[in-house]
Amino acid sequence: MSVPTPGGPTRLDGRVAVVTGAGRSLGQAYALALAAAGAAVVVNDLDGSTADATAERIRAAGGRAVTVVAAVGTAATAQELVNAAMEEFGRLDIMVANAGALRDRVLWKMSDEDFDLVISSHLRGAFTCGRAAAVAMRDQGEGGRIILIGSPAGQFGSFGQTNYAAAKAGLVAMARTWSLELARAAITVNTVVPTALSPMTATIPAYAQVYEDFLQGHPIPAIYRREHALGSPDDVAPLVVWLASEAASDVTGQAIGLGGDRLTLYSHPDVLRTLDHDGGWSPEAIDGAWHGGLDGQAQPSGPRSAREGA
Numbered sequence: 001m002s003v004p005t006p007g008g009p010t011r012l013d014g015r016v017a018v019v020t021g022a023g024r025s026l027g028q029a030y031a032l033a034l035a036a037a038g039a040a041v042v043v044n045d046l047d048g049s050t051a052d053a054t055a056e057r058i059r060a061a062g063g064r065a066v067t068v069v070a071a072v073g074t075a076a077t078a079q080e081l082v083n084a085a086m087e088e089f090g091r092l093d094i095m096v097a098n099a100g101a102l103r104d105r106v107l108w109k110m111s112d113e114d115f116d117l118v119i120s121s122h123l124r125g126a127f128t129c130g131r132a133a134a135v136a137m138r139d140q141g142e143g144g145r146i147i148l149i150g151s152p153a154g155q156f157g158s159f160g161q162t163n164y165a166a167a168k169a170g171l172v173a174m175a176r177t178w179s180l181e182l183a184r185a186a187i188t189v190n191t192v193v194p195t196a197l198s199p200m201t202a203t204i205p206a207y208a209q210v211y212e213d214f215l216q217g218h219p220i221p222a223i224y225r226r227e228h229a230l231g232s233p234d235d236v237a238p239l240v241v242w243l244a245s246e247a248a249s250d251v252t253g254q255a256i257g258l259g260g261d262r263l264t265l266y267s268h269p270d271v272l273r274t275l276d277h278d279g280g281w282s283p284e285a286i287d288g289a290w291h292g293g294l295d296g297q298a299q300p301s302g303p304r305s306a307r308e309g310a
Contacts, residue, residue: 009247013038016089017244018081020072020129021099023050025198026149026233030096033237034244035063040089044068044081044099064089072099072125078132091140094244095133097126098149100167102200104160118163123170130174130189134182143186145244148175150191150255155266156303172255176268179253188252190243193266194236195229195259225260235260272297 017034021027023045031041035058043058045051048069055065066088070077085092100122103114126148137144153161154168171191178189195201197220202211210224214232224230239258242248257264275289 010242010245011038012094012241012244015039015093015244016042016085016091017094017096018042018044018085018092018129018133019096019098020044020081020125021046022054023047024054026194026196026236027096027098028054029233029237030098030240031065032057032061033234033241034094034096035065036061037241037245039094039244040064040085042066042068042081042084042088044070044072046071046099071121072097072129073120075128075132078125078128081129082132082136086136091142092133092136092144093142094145094147095129096147096149096240096244097129097171099125100149100164102164104164104203105162106160107162110162115163119167122164122167123174126171127174130178134178134185134187137187138182138185141185143249144188145248146175146178146182146187146189147240147243148172148189148191150193152193152195152257152303155193155255157301172266175255176253183252186249188243188249190248190252191255192236192239192243193255193257193264194233194239195257195262196231196233196236198233201230220260222261226262229257229259229262229264231260239263272299 012034015038017039019027019031019034019041022031022043031043031054035041041058043051043055043065051067051069055067058065066084068081068084070080082092101117103118105114130146133144133146148171150171151168153165154172158165175189175191182189197211197214201207207230210220214220220231236258239256243251255266257266273294277285
């Protein structure tokens with residue numbers, strides 16, 4: 001993991017960050033990287049032992065950290081996180097909303113409980129944490145950074161992940177909305193779309209062996225780092241540090257991916273084509289328009305790499 005140049009525009013000395021779901025994997029990598037860049041960190045996780053372990057690693061390296069053990073989703077937890085930053089470190093500059101649960105099922109097997117848990121942790125958790133952070137940052141009057149954590153599932157859809165894909169797509173739309181609402185307060189809001197080897201990617205058959213090799217300390221093959229944008233959690237963390245820094249003070253409302261060796265800027269949804277029909281449209285006229293050319297511009301679901309068999 002690269003370390004920002006001391007005193008450079010990507011340093012975070014004197015800044016304070018909250019990272020949810022920071023006990024392991026990607027969340028832990030974000031917390032460690034922010035601390036290495038100079039930020040004090042409020043480490044949140046549902047698992048107290050992993051939260052404490054992350055905080056101890058930060059302190060052992062000379063950084064400052066405090067833990068808050070709680071499940072995200074409620075306004076009370078969000079406020080507890082903000083309060084911890086203010087009481088322990090005197091300010092709040094960066095909110096990284098990373099925490100969330102997984103309950104993968106195909107649509108016809110997904111229960112209400114499966115859906116609600118994922119939406120509550122990922123989408124509502126980011127909403128409540130983002131709202132509490134925005135209030136604190138606006139009162140502080142010095143700007144700030146809100147960083148939401150998306151997923152390729154939210155960009156393209158993902159088989160068996162109705163709940164997760166919906167939540168991650170919602171996060172991108174939420175970030176774009178907040179970027180408009182918070183611009184006057186100099187608070188930027190962006191979505192990071194990570195692709196990294198993790199317990200989640202280990203469930204994908206194509207990556208199971210690569211993940212096992214990674215855990216054994218073997219390097220990730222170049223084809224996965226490039227063509228699949230798949231690396232370690234540490235490979236993603238520099239994007240979070242950059243977005244949190246002064247170097248990215250003019251970057252807001254964006255969805256930016258990082259994984260392995262590949263940096264990706266995602267497009268905003270846009271109109272592909274419009275057609276006008278005098279007097280309005282009948283089903284027959286729509287059918288003629290669709291098969292007369294619109295169908296050739298329709299976009300299939302799923303990432304291009306999967307459709308092309310990469």
